[in-house]
Amino acid sequence: MSSFIKSTKEANQIVIIETDGYLNNEGGEAISAICYEKIKAGQHKFLINMAGTKVVNSIGVSILIEIIEKLQEVNGKIGYYNLAPIVAKTFNIMGLTKYSTVFATEEEAVGAL
Amino acid sequence: MNKQFNINELQLKYLELETLLDITNELNSFENVSVLLQEILIKSCAVLNASSGLILMQNNNSDLFQIEAEFNIDVEALKGIIFNKKKGFFNEVNQNRKPLNIQIANDNFLARTNCTYGLIAPLLDKKDLVGVIVLFDKESRAGISPFDDSDTNMLSAIASQAGVAYNNIKLMENIKEAKTFNDNIMQSIVTGVFTTNLMGEISHVNRAAAAIINLEREMVIGNHYDYVFESNEIINQLISKCEEVLATISETQIQIDCNGKSTSVNISVSPLLNDLNEPIGSVVAMEDLSNLDKLKSTFKKYVSKQIVDQLLENEEMLNLGGQEQEATILFSDIRGFTSMSETMSPTDVVETLNDYFNLMIEIIFKYNGTLDKIIGDALMVIYGAPNSTDKDTENAVLTAIEMQEKLIEFNQLRIINSKLPITIGIGINRGKVISGNIGSRQQMNFTVIGDSVNLASRLCSVAASDEIIVSDAVWKQVKDNKLFKGKKLSPVKVKGKVKPIQIKEILYHRPAFHYEQAFEKIEAFLITHLPTKYTYHTIHHIRDVVEQAEKIAKKEKMSKAECPKQK
Numbered sequence: 187m188s189s190f191i192k193s194t195k196e197a198n199q200i201v202i203i204e205t206d207g208y209l210n211n212e213g214g215e216a217i218s219a220i221c222y223e224k225i226k227a228g229q230h231k232f233l234i235n236m237a238g239t240k241v242v243n244s245i246g247v248s249i250l251i252e253i254i255e256k257l258q259e260v261n262g263k264i265g266y267y268n269l270a271p272i273v274a275k276t277f278n279i280m281g282l283t284k285y286s287t288v289f290a291t292e293e294e295a296v297g298a299l
Numbered sequence: 300m301n302k303q304f305n306i307n308e309l310q311l312k313y314l315e316l317e318t319l320l321d322i323t324n325e326l327n328s329f330e331n332v333s334v335l336l337q338e339i340l341i342k343s344c345a346v347l348n349a350s351s352g353l354i355l356m357q358n359n360n361s362d363l364f365q366i367e368a369e370f371n372i373d374v375e376a377l378k379g380i381i382f383n384k385k386k387g388f389f390n391e392v393n394q395n396r397k398p399l400n401i402q403i404a405n406d407n408f409l410a411r412t413n414c415t416y417g418l419i420a421p422l423l424d425k426k427d428l429v430g431v432i433v434l435f436d437k438e439s440r441a442g443i444s445p446f447d448d449s450d451t452n453m454l455s456a457i458a459s460q461a462g463v464a465y466n467n468i469k470l471m472e473n474i475k476e477a478k479t480f481n482d483n484i485m486q487s488i489v490t491g492v493f494t495t496n497l498m499g500e501i502s503h504v505n506r507a508a509a510a511i512i513n514l515e516r517e518m519v520i521g522n523h524y525d526y527v528f529e530s531n532e533i534i535n536q537l538i539s540k541c542e543e544v545l546a547t548i549s550e551t552q553i554q555i556d557c558n559g560k561s562t563s564v565n566i567s568v569s570p571l572l573n574d575l576n577e578p579i580g581s582v583v584a585m586e587d588l589s590n591l592d593k594l595k596s597t598f599k600k601y602v603s604k605q606i607v608d609q610l611l612e613n614e615e616m617l618n619l620g621g622q623e624q625e626a627t628i629l630f631s632d633i634r635g636f637t638s639m640s641e642t643m644s645p646t647d648v649v650e651t652l653n654d655y656f657n658l659m660i661e662i663i664f665k666y667n668g669t670l671d672k673i674i675g676d677a678l679m680v681i682y683g684a685p686n687s688t689d690k691d692t693e694n695a696v697l698t699a700i701e702m703q704e705k706l707i708e709f710n711q712l713r714i715i716n717s718k719l720p721i722t723i724g725i726g727i728n729r730g731k732v733i734s735g736n737i738g739s740r741q742q743m744n745f746t747v748i749g750d751s752v753n754l755a756s757r758l759c760s761v762a763a764s765d766e767i768i769v770s771d772a773v774w775k776q777v778k779d780n781k782l783f784k785g786k787k788l789s790p791v792k793v794k795g796k797v798k799p800i801q802i803k804e805i806l807y808h809r810p811a812f813h814y815e816q817a818f819e820k821i822e823a824f825l826i827t828h829l830p831t832k833y834t835y836h837t838i839h840h841i842r843d844v845v846e847q848a849e850k851i852a853k854k855e856k857m858s859k860a861e862c863p864k865q866k
Binding site for chain 2: 207208210211212240241242243244245248249272275276279280281
């Protein structure tokens with residue numbers, strides 16, 4: 187597992203991925219690798235705990251968009267929580283929030299997804 | 300891929316603008332250079348899709364850069380690299396003051412970052428290069444690529460903003476440092492310092508000032524000086540006067556009431572001026588004299604006030620060395636004190652000497668003598684050294700007379716208290732002496748040495764109980780003063796002198812002895828202590844017997860030689 191992925195767990199058939207560090211090309215690919223593997227295994231709901239990610243670039247965002255596109259093919263969903271303000275702002279500018287949801291807490295995310 | 304999900308150029312430009320705006324908005328909110336640089340680096344990397352980055356800042360003392368911020372890079376791998384602003388890529392940036400797009404060759408020192416491309420932007424302090432932002436490897440979904448012109452312009456804009464912010468923070472840090480430096484100086488100096496503003500409110504108080512006025516700083520700051528010094532009108536007057544005349548006003552040795560504690564201070568009030576030389580308040584400096592007073596008071600137990608003041612005013616007096624000058628030397632000695640002390644307890648000996656010395660030294664200082672030394676029960680006193688006056692010898696003789704006169708009163712009290720009286724002989728000489736501080740740097744004594752000193756000591760030995768013996772040199776200086784009466788004595792031979800020395804006895808008024816009081820005490824003592832086998836006749840009876848015996852002797856026409864000698 188990449189050092190960017192701090193942990194993965196499952197709750198209510200949702201895969202929860204905790205990240206740590208720069209969400210760039212490398213970070214994004216680490217997330218997508220897990221997501222694609224889980225999608226293949228039949229899981230369609232993903233939550234990303236971004237408490238440890240304070241920086242994101244447009245490449246990282248574009249990889250998240252690729253994951254969203256993949257999930258749309260299987261009626262899946264992805265959401266994020268514990269976002270730093272600058273990360274939330276970037277997600278918003280890049281249009282990510284139109285096709286996925288940002289939650290405040292894990293409880294809220296698990297309940298809603 | 301669904302087109303609606305593509306990140307378009309507009310969104311990226313929007314992100315760049317937002318990032319630049321964020322940086323601009325946040326720049327002035329940072330108070331710490333390290334935090335500012337780290338934030339700028341992270342935002343630069345994010346907005347330009349750089350995989351990692353560094354900010355290098357110039358070391359204050361050299362042309363070398365050091366890493367001040369790093370992002371997503373293995374700094375351990377960079378340890379030992381010398382980032383010289385006058386070499387390689389950095390030199391190019393330094394020369395052109397423009398961003399530089401680079402490809403990192405395998406043999407370049409930056410190859411240790413494992414990166415292929417770099418973008419270096421200058422951080423400028425006015426026109427000086429003070430640091431660089433270095434971004435590595437522009438990311439894309441296809442892999443890494445060089446930075447383009449758009450990236451260069453963006454980083455240039457960020458670096459320009461960062462340079463301004465960096466300079467502002469540095470300026471603030473310098474101001475804070477200067478303020479802390481000034482505050483530390485103010486707090487560490489022993490002179491009390493207050494400042495007042497144009498409104499007359501106290502704006503600054505250092506620790507020493509708070510201690511002098513015996514008030515907490517918090518109770519003083521912000522209050523008008525009229526209120527703070529309401530019980531010290533003199534201070535308020537000085538500040539008002541300074542505000543009026545815009546010149547320094549001083550007062551020395553004034554007594555002020557400091558929250559119930561009286562303190563002696565020197566005060567100086569000066570106008571506080573701004574850059575344009577306009578008054579913006581006053582500075583009050585207070586020098587606490589209480590320690591100096593304590594020092595003086597302690598010092599004065601050993602030397603006269605005159606010497607203390609001279610030493611405090613002129614430290615050079617403390618230099619070792621000597622000078623030849625005229626001085627008058629007085630020696631006094633208690634007669635028979637050794638044998639007398641054998642009959643006394645050690646406590647009584649010390650008590651007797653202390654009482655005696657207290658009385659004598661007070662007289663010595665009254666006449667500006669310097670107590671040179673106490674040798675057992677003897678005193679050596681100097682007049683005219685280090686500074687002489689035309690009254691030195693007169694003062695020495697006046698001292699001697701008053702010593703003898705006061706000793707009579709002293710003895711009356713001792714007799715009344717059933718203690719043995721003491722008598723002294725005094726010798727005074729005047730002549731050339733070598734005066735100076737003699738000893739070591741650790742311990743030195745101001746003293747005089749020479750033949751004249753020795754002769755004064757010899758004259759003291761010649762003097763009988765209650766006598767004041769002076770040399771011819773002394774008599775010549777005081778004979779015209781009607782206060783003094785001299786009685787010529789036979790020349791004496793003294794040790795160390797070939798020819799006999801001409802001497803005079805100074806006569807003085809000896810107050811009548813209060814016999815009645817003494818008799819009462821003696822009688823009481825005898826009644827209590829006389830063994831029962833002896834019969835005690837009263838003093839009156841003894842006197843009657845003696846008077847009758849005298850009458851009988853006169854009637855029988857006895858010669859004086861036949862009469863028993865009376866002491």
